[in-house]
Amino acid sequence: MWPTWAGASSATARTRPVTTVWLAIGEDGMSSGNGKRGEPRVTIGRRDFFKVYAAAGVAVLQGCRRRDQELIESPVRRSTALPGASVWRRSICEQCGAGCEIEVRTVDRLAKKIEGQPAGFVNAGGVCALGHSALQELYHPDRVTEPMRRGSSGELEPVSWEEALETAATAIAAAPDATTVVAGAPSGPLLGLWRRFAATVGAPPPVHWQPADAVVAREAARLAFGESTRPAYDLARSDYVVSLGPPFLDRWRSPVHFGAAWAELTADRRGKLVQVEARHSLTAANADDWLPVRPGSEGFFARGLAGLLLGSGRVGEEERTVYEALYPEAPPDLAATAERCGIDADRIEWLAAELARARRPLVMAGGSALESENGVAAGAAVLALNLLLGAVGREGGVFAGVDFGFEDRLAGDAAAALPPAALVDRLARDGESRVLVVSEADPLHGMPGLEAAFEHAGTVIACSAFFDDTALRADVVLPVQTDLERFQAVEPDPVRGVPALLIASPTVAPRGEARHPGDVALALAAAAGSALPWSGFQEAVESALSDAFAATRAAGDEASDPVALPASLIAGALNARQFVRRTTDAGGLVGTEEMRRAPAAPALGDADGAPGPIPDPASLPAPAAPAGVESFTLIPFESLKLGDGRGANRPWLQELPDPLSTVMWGSWVEVATADADRLGIHTGDIVRLTGTAAEIELPAIVLPTVRPGSVGVPVGGGHAEYGRYARGRGVNVNALLDPDRWVAGAGVFARGELRVRIERLRRPRRAERPVIYGRGLRQAEEIPVGWAPHDGGKA
Ligand code: SF4
Incomplete structure (x- = not known):
């Protein structure tokens, strides 16, 4: 049972909102009642009901529509005037690595609404704002829906899949050991496939683009528990x-x-x-x-x-x-x-x-x-x-954060993926990255100082659904499907300590020519002359399931076989084929509470197993502030709106007020009241933050709850591209990071304890004013038609 709770607006309980209460009309047009999820039936949803009556006014409203509303309404407009059957389809949210199970309301194969599955393994009925906004990713007007290749004019031009694959594969085949794969997929089967891809084409192990603290947490657990696991x-x-x-x-x-x-x-x-x-x-x-x-x-x-x-x-x-x-x-x-x-x-x-x-x-x-x-x-x-x-x-x-090991099952003998530092290393060494294959990651936005390093890259191949900052620099762009369009096999973040493999079929047809990123990896390998034994990602996953069944059967009660699953998971299946079908039909494999376990060895040890010391944070010196300059500690943080920046291209999230500052549509810096008074800074003033590598300008929000001596800035803004709603909006705080500071022993950038200077520049000009929720209708009325903050009205 989902408990009621308030305050933390990042997640919503799975209650059916008013707008989705159905007025269901039977096929005879007479009977009515509430539709049942998963059962096709002829219904008119409340929104659709109003739409019929509102149709007459549409022509008038078209003329004064704001640009961002086009995206919000596009799924509705694309449906027929009288909607068909409402069908709820099961899916998995892949907006982050948590792996929430969702249900998607579709009408005429168009996705309309996302809700959490009450029986969801991780989410138990909840969905966060980013998860809800997956619809806007799916129907985004700036999706990449066809392969592109940089032509002789220097511009990206549409080409066929064959041409795009040939160009990409020729570059890889010419320099396999100088090919670097950057995979943004969370740990799980898809990452395993990219590892296998790299090994098969002769490239070094891929770089895994993942949240920095995930890498650090695993290394910390290795030291303290003797097991590299995300607790x-x-x-x-x-x-x-x-x-x-x-x-x-x-x-x-x-x-x-x-x-x-x-x-x-x-x-x-x-x-x-x-x-x-x-x-x-x-x-x-x-x-x-x-x-x-x-x-x-x-x-x-x-x-x-x-x-x-x-x-x-x-x-x-x-x-x-x-x-x-x-x-x-x-x-x-x-x-x-x-x-x-x-x-x-x-x-x-x-x-x-x-x-x-x-x-x-x-x-x-x-x-x-x-x-x-x-x-x-x-x-x-x-x-x-x-x-x-x-x-x-x-x-x-x-x-211990345990899983069923499907990443390794798909990877075969391929080496483990490397942390982000490996990308910088390879780019820095001239000639070691003549080809970059970047899948569902945007390192040019997320990592400081990479622009210059990218000059060392020869051919950049981006597998992306959008022209993000990295895809914009690419020579070949291969369009990939978003969550709801693709076959899914996900090992969720092990927050429960119980292993799971979640599987779901596509919810809607893919847009344009977009393909599954796993299918792209397989096609690239084949085009480069190193074909893998599967025709698609789904077949690869089913093959891994089949192998797991065989290994479990062969192991019997020998739980020590590392490739075997717990025997209870295959009980009742007569053969591998039946096991695979049963598993995919059931939506995957989910472990039980009994499978939770402590990390392998609470006492760490040296080679003889004796406990030994680990680095003591108390013995490390505190960083000194630069002499003679008043500086502040920068705290970059991920807000529930934009996360690491993935959500920046969706108006729903841009328009969502930050729960504490209530800022919408842009970036801001949080300054303590005491510091602001001393420096003469008021809410809305444009200030400059200067770090060792760069400086940024953005509006200040003065808050009494900020720790004096520190300033907080959300990450995720300031994209060079990434579609009309993200382009140039806000600032990229990552620019302030020092490219030479790393978390010791982890291979990720250190974005904590960074010192910056702050100075007030001016009162904001009109287009620079932060949009603050609750300022009253006055501010909303001032927003001209087609206007979006920070772009002077040119959406
Ligand atoms: S974004 Fe992550 S936490 Fe939110 S619904 Fe999706 S999977 Fe769950």
């Missing part, structure tokens, strides 16, 4: 949660899953959430307590808490022994922790006392805590704190 936090069954960094109600891993878990935690005030995060995020705003820790000191904070717990007399002997083997040095004392982290000693002491008293305490690590140069050490310190609390592998604690 699964059992938030719902804990009774006291200290969240060090992860803004899980905003945009982190699965906001839908964690939103529901948080509601369960806090229902009837059963449990408590303390958010320890530099920025006042939506999660911090909804927490019972918020400790605005100094950015970059989260690991130090975890060690300080451990010191207080060790002195509390409430720690078991076994846990103490393991912890002290990990950290032979004494933890920092209370005064040092308070000083370094910028939190009152009383509050830290109080937090440690409450943690020690809790029955099922849990400490989570993520987000900004893992994004500084010391991110791995900070993540490991938090996981070690869970060891000290006895929270590893117990209800309400930390579990």
